Amino acid sequence: MTAHGGCDPRDSLMIDRLCAGDSDAWSEFIERYRRLIYSAIHRANGRFGAEWDDTVLDELFEEALYKLLRHDGRALRSWKGDCKLETWIYRIVRNVCIDRLRKEGRRREVAEPDGEKGAARSAGTERGRGVDSDLRISLEQAIETALSDREALAVKLIYFEGFTYREVADRMGLSVGAMSGLVFRALAKLRTDGGVARFWDES
Amino acid sequence: MKADKCLGGERLLLYAAGELTPEERAEVEEHVVSCAQCRAAAAGFEKLGRALREAGRLGRRDGGRTQSCPEDETLAAYADGSIAADRRPEIEHHLVGCRRCLAEVADLWRLAGPEVEEAPQRSVAAVVERLERESGAAIVRWTERALELVRGFGAELRAVVDGGPALAAATTRATPGAVALRWESGGGTRLEAEVSRERGGALLTGRVTFDGEAATAVSVSMRSSGGRRGPESPDPSGRFGPWPLAPGENTVSLRGIAGGEDLREELLLLLEADEKQGSGDAPAR
Numbered sequence: 001m002t003a004h005g006g007c008d009p010r011d012s013l014m015i016d017r018l019c020a021g022d023s024d025a026w027s028e029f030i031e032r033y034r035r036l037i038y039s040a041i042h043r044a045n046g047r048f049g050a051e052w053d054d055t056v057l058d059e060l061f062e063e064a065l066y067k068l069l070r071h072d073g074r075a076l077r078s079w080k081g082d083c084k085l086e087t088w089i090y091r092i093v094r095n096v097c098i099d100r101l102r103k104e105g106r107r108r109e110v111a112e113p114d115g116e117k118g119a120a121r122s123a124g125t126e127r128g129r130g131v132d133s134d135l136r137i138s139l140e141q142a143i144e145t146a147l148s149d150r151e152a153l154a155v156k157l158i159y160f161e162g163f164t165y166r167e168v169a170d171r172m173g174l175s176v177g178a179m180s181g182l183v184f185r186a187l188a189k190l191r192t193d194g195g196v197a198r199f200w201d202e203s
Numbered sequence: 204m205k206a207d208k209c210l211g212g213e214r215l216l217l218y219a220a221g222e223l224t225p226e227e228r229a230e231v232e233e234h235v236v237s238c239a240q241c242r243a244a245a246a247g248f249e250k251l252g253r254a255l256r257e258a259g260r261l262g263r264r265d266g267g268r269t270q271s272c273p274e275d276e277t278l279a280a281y282a283d284g285s286i287a288a289d290r291r292p293e294i295e296h297h298l299v300g301c302r303r304c305l306a307e308v309a310d311l312w313r314l315a316g317p318e319v320e321e322a323p324q325r326s327v328a329a330v331v332e333r334l335e336r337e338s339g340a341a342i343v344r345w346t347e348r349a350l351e352l353v354r355g356f357g358a359e360l361r362a363v364v365d366g367g368p369a370l371a372a373a374t375t376r377a378t379p380g381a382v383a384l385r386w387e388s389g390g391g392t393r394l395e396a397e398v399s400r401e402r403g404g405a406l407l408t409g410r411v412t413f414d415g416e417a418a419t420a421v422s423v424s425m426r427s428s429g430g431r432r433g434p435e436s437p438d439p440s441g442r443f444g445p446w447p448l449a450p451g452e453n454t455v456s457l458r459g460i461a462g463g464e465d466l467r468e469e470l471l472l473l474l475e476a477d478e479k480q481g482s483g484d485a486p487a488r
Binding site for chain 1 (some may be wrong): 212213214216217220222251252256257259275276277279280282286287293296300305306310311320321322323325329330
């Protein structure tokens with residue numbers, strides 16, 4: 001029996017039975033996780049800016065469920081229980097969606113967060129304006145060398161991966177106020193960093 | 204908020220990032236209209252934010268794994284908060300420098316959430332059918348004893364395998380008008396059954412190779428939704444047998460089972476796993 005330490009023991013038992021070919025466990029797995037998988041695919045559609053229609057979403061669901069269960073649940077058998085089972089399933093869903101984008105010859109994007117962001121963020125997301133590869137490289141270097149790990153992680157999650165301050169604060173165990181302070185200090189460091197100071201123009 | 208009091212940098216940062224509520228935003232806008240210094244600071248934050256977002260957009264998220272990348276499950280454990288607190292700093296240090304892993308964590312965060320979408324039943328059925336077709340494992344179901352194969356002839360296939368953990372695998376193949384099942388226990392018992400359509404009926408041929416490990420008898424039955432019934436069975440369920448199994452190969456044949464244009468019969472092959480079973484009619488060889 002697989003160890004699956006730290007996870008829900010019911011999940012561990014179900015996966016062991018599933019990998020042994022117990023079709024009751026298959027049914028149990030499908031019943032328990034079908035909505036989770038389908039919901040995650042819908043969110044991936046927004047996350048990747050894919051704009052897949054319902055037909056494609058259904059196909060992705062089928063592919064994800066198939067990959068989870070094929071070969072007596074091989075993809076699930078490799079789960080050791082260090083993370084939550086749901087997260088392991090999300091990984092499979094993510095990989096299926098990214099594979100689909102590749103097959104479509106598309107590059108994955110990260111959609112901007114939903115919600116009311118106002119003109120400032122809208123203006124900030126205009127593409128192709130004034131950021132050349134030199135600046136991109138300079139910014140990444142400055143983030144990784146001039147900032148602490150936490151500052152750099154917060155900046156990248158907010159500005160590279162499209163999370164809100166509140167979302168990153170929640171993930172990193174900080175208040176929004178503390179997070180804005182952290183990012184403020186980070187941007188202040190970037191302001192004085194030689195590589196990117198030329199872009200910090202308040203005039 | 205007093206319009207003549209300059210705002211803190213953090214507030215201007217949140218304003219530039221679009222992170223304020225509409226009310227907070229209105230307050231800031233009221234001030235920056237009349238304060239050139241704060242307006243310039245907000246514009247500076249906005250400009251840098253725009254540059255950062257563009258840099259993030261242009262960077263590759265899908266690079267390959269490197270030796271320094273954490274294991275997939277370690278990364279997943281970081282994403283869902285399961286990772287030990289003393290391991291978080293090393294993972295975060297890696298995430299700062301590895302766009303691939305950062306994107307994966309970010310995606311896992313985004314994909315997690317409430318179960319709000321109902322998966323279509325037809326998609327679930329399609330997957331189950333695909334798995335059954337490929338492995339046969341989905342049609343295997345354990346109960347307490349015996350192997351039972353039920354087949355809607357020419358229609359859907361469903362098999363129920365009973366008999367304990369020694370009886371472990373079954374594969375099926377189906378062609379128009381004929382189906383076959385091959386099944387092996389983990390310990391030497393092997394069963395092959397074929398059902399083919401014949402004029403006015405069907406032919407079932409079963410071969411059971413038995414080493415004395417588990418199975419002791421085989422029987423066959425047929426249920427019909429309206430077609431003619433085949434040979435009379437003394438069993439109300441329509442079962443024939445059970446025939447005792449001798450070590451080695453055993454063959455069971457039934458010919459002339461019900462037929463008709465609309466074949467809806469179910470053939471049922473029962474492999475008894477109870478060691479005490481065994482009496483009954485002799486198998487046809």
